[in-house]
Amino acid sequence: MAQTGRNPALERLEAQAIVPLDELLRGRLALDATEMQGRAARSDASVARATLGVLTGLELSGESLAEPHEPDLTLPSDAAIDRAPALAGARATAEAARSDARAAESERRAQLKLTADAGALGVHPERTFRDNAGGQFLLAVTVPLFDGGAIAGRIAAADAAAASAAAKVDAARQSLELALLRARATGDRARQDLATARATIPIAADQFQLVRARYLGGGNVRLLEVLDALNQYVESHLRESRALLEARSAAALQEQLLGEPGR
Numbered sequence: 001m002a003q004t005g006r007n008p009a010l011e012r013l014e015a016q017a018i019v020p021l022d023e024l025l026r027g028r029l030a031l032d033a034t035e036m037q038g039r040a041a042r043s044d045a046s047v048a049r050a051t052l053g054v055l056t057g058l059e060l061s062g063e064s065l066a067e068p069h070e071p072d073l074t075l076p077s078d079a080a081i082d083r084a085p086a087l088a089g090a091r092a093t094a095e096a097a098r099s100d101a102r103a104a105e106s107e108r109r110a111q112l113k114l115t116a117d118a119g120a121l122g123v124h125p126e127r128t129f130r131d132n133a134g135g136q137f138l139l140a141v142t143v144p145l146f147d148g149g150a151i152a153g154r155i156a157a158a159d160a161a162a163a164s165a166a167a168k169v170d171a172a173r174q175s176l177e178l179a180l181l182r183a184r185a186t187g188d189r190a191r192q193d194l195a196t197a198r199a200t201i202p203i204a205a206d207q208f209q210l211v212r213a214r215y216l217g218g219g220n221v222r223l224l225e226v227l228d229a230l231n232q233y234v235e236s237h238l239r240e241s242r243a244l245l246e247a248r249s250a251a252a253l254q255e256q257l258l259g260e261p262g263r
Helices: 008-016 021-056 078-082 085-108 125-132 150-216 223-258
Strands: 111-118 135-142
Touching: 021 223, 078 150, 085 150, 150 223
Parallel strands: none
Antiparallel strands: 111 135
16 A cells, blocks of 8 residues: 555656646645545444444445435325324324323212122021021212312313323424425435536546646646646535435435335
């Protein structure tokens, strides 16, 4: 591996003394910056692969990772939104609150209590069992009369909790729809940026090849202009990668919100 900042082409130009020293230094700085960005990118990729392995519980390598599918950011249907995990949790909470309200309401009603008991009653157990089987049966009815408003308070609190839970379901749906709209807007913008970047890549490549040919042919072109054209060509590829990453991230966010990975 070549040392940082050393390049055979630059070394030949320096040996031939046909390029000013400041341009050679600028070229070496550009190489150093490129190598640093490459090391940072490899480090980020390693961290992302390790994070994905922790989340999936699998041993992952660069060869085992499949290419992500094409981003799909079509507006989901109402049925897909209703199946979202966030809404399912809010609906379960609302149903539990309604059940508590029904249980609190039942305290208003009268309660019928049946009790039964059996045993050796009386002084003479033998005669007691023979005459009445030694048992007693009681029937009691409990009717709430006045409790100082305790039951009404519990019912009101339960009704308020049920209403609050129902409102949270509507709020959760609204928040989910807004998040989906933001993800779609982000994805649409990213796809437009992606199309623009892919259209500029051939132009930047032709520009770089033209400037490079003029420089090598002895034209009135400096090395800095060649480096600038190369930088524009590399930057066009980076814009494509960034836009593709943003589009895929928006699609992944939508899938996460809907609870439908890989749909």
